[in-house]
Amino acid sequence: MGSVTLRALSYAPLRDTVEVVIDLQAATAGTGLEVTAGVTDGILAATFSGSAEMQAFEAMQQVVSALHRAAIERRVSLVSVDFIKLEFMSSSCFKCLVTWISEITELSADAQYKVRFLSSTAQLWQRRSLHVLQTFATDLVSIET
Amino acid sequence: MTDDLHKLLRRHLQSAGIDPATGPTPEAWAKLLPQLDRAYREADEDHVQRDRLHKELVIAQVVQTSLLPTEHEGQHFKVAATLVPADEVGGDYYDVINVGDTCWIAIGDVAGHGLRTAMIMLMVQSIVAAAVRLGHMPPSEVLTSVNRALWDNIRKRLGSDEHMTCTLLRCGPDGRVAFAGAHEEMLVCRAGGECEIIPTPGTWLGVLPDITGKNQDRELQLRPGDTIVLFTDGVTEARDAHKRQFGMERLIEVVDRHRGAPLPAIRDAIFGAVEQFRDALEDDTTVVVAAYA
Numbered sequence: 001m002g003s004v005t006l007r008a009l010s011y012a013p014l015r016d017t018v019e020v021v022i023d024l025q026a027a028t029a030g031t032g033l034e035v036t037a038g039v040t041d042g043i044l045a046a047t048f049s050g051s052a053e054m055q056a057f058e059a060m061q062q063v064v065s066a067l068h069r070a071a072i073e074r075r076v077s078l079v080s081v082d083f084i085k086l087e088f089m090s091s092s093c094f095k096c097l098v099t100w101i102s103e104i105t106e107l108s109a110d111a112q113y114k115v116r117f118l119s120s121t122a123q124l125w126q127r128r129s130l131h132v133l134q135t136f137a138t139d140l141v142s143i144e145t
Numbered sequence: 146m147t148d149d150l151h152k153l154l155r156r157h158l159q160s161a162g163i164d165p166a167t168g169p170t171p172e173a174w175a176k177l178l179p180q181l182d183r184a185y186r187e188a189d190e191d192h193v194q195r196d197r198l199h200k201e202l203v204i205a206q207v208v209q210t211s212l213l214p215t216e217h218e219g220q221h222f223k224v225a226a227t228l229v230p231a232d233e234v235g236g237d238y239y240d241v242i243n244v245g246d247t248c249w250i251a252i253g254d255v256a257g258h259g260l261r262t263a264m265i266m267l268m269v270q271s272i273v274a275a276a277v278r279l280g281h282m283p284p285s286e287v288l289t290s291v292n293r294a295l296w297d298n299i300r301k302r303l304g305s306d307e308h309m310t311c312t313l314l315r316c317g318p319d320g321r322v323a324f325a326g327a328h329e330e331m332l333v334c335r336a337g338g339e340c341e342i343i344p345t346p347g348t349w350l351g352v353l354p355d356i357t358g359k360n361q362d363r364e365l366q367l368r369p370g371d372t373i374v375l376f377t378d379g380v381t382e383a384r385d386a387h388k389r390q391f392g393m394e395r396l397i398e399v400v401d402r403h404r405g406a407p408l409p410a411i412r413d414a415i416f417g418a419v420e421q422f423r424d425a426l427e428d429d430t431t432v433v434v435a436a437y438a
Contacts, residue, residue: 098352124381
């Protein structure tokens, strides 16, 4: 399993330009899960696509902890997670999201950040499961469809 | 077993620098035999252990599924249900419990697979069966009590992080069904009418120490002949060779086609359609069909 790195771009950031790219390719290679992530204007945006099968559990763990670490290091106020193109997530991979939200709630109040999930009601797994994450941390988690 | 021994023999011959095709010299045999004898005994013990573990898992599966009623003929509600595990033991759960003139129906799924999830499923089965007998509580309160015991067991005693989806329904003699929790959507098929998809927007068990206020009690009014179909993701997320999911539309279609049939026939038709559709059994599959008489 590859490592996950934060890569600062060498040029001066422009508005609406990604300032930091989080390289997740090595972590997800060959799993069927694809994730791109970067920080722009104090918001960490991650886009998931493909499918998070049971076999992608370790990759999912790495991705989620990389996002958590980046959010803390970059002191972002919001992590925006786009699941619209993620067709499937196994319950094992979903456990990583539950753990992630629990970890955010355990941070000190000034270190906590919000997570916004962008979802599609057409995906069964999202319709069934995503809203539950909000019940674990009402003030920190929001779901947009 | 024979194949295993052949592979083992070949490996030992090769590691001793002997060509497996020509065989060892008498001197080589003298050195090799005690080594082989030890290796065979260890392999045999491994095999016996694997065999014992497999048998124990099969027994666990029998215990797990034997506890769950497949048909229930209550005074006001009839139920037909089945759980088919994907592994030897799984995390799906359902139960039907009569308390006085009230019929409690529960369905859920412990995240993950294997012996630990099955153990948690059995814990939930026991806790729920005891909790619904404590008094005429709303489902949300029962779930709060169940969660308290479960969270303690999972997080504190087992030091683990499992969680579980669960919807609990309290079906009254007048056809009123109160329900709470978060699991899959439910299907309610009205006698001679449409099938409605009912969401279950509560919270899961085992994540938070206290879920008071996280589950709202909701209510359905059933009339004679109305049917409720409950299921786990092994039904709607069963996938064909092209990774297409079985989905709600196919499920509704099957239920609609068997409207008015005996409940076991509806249950079996759902299983039949899923079985025919899916490429492989990837997840536990549970179907519970209940009707108000």
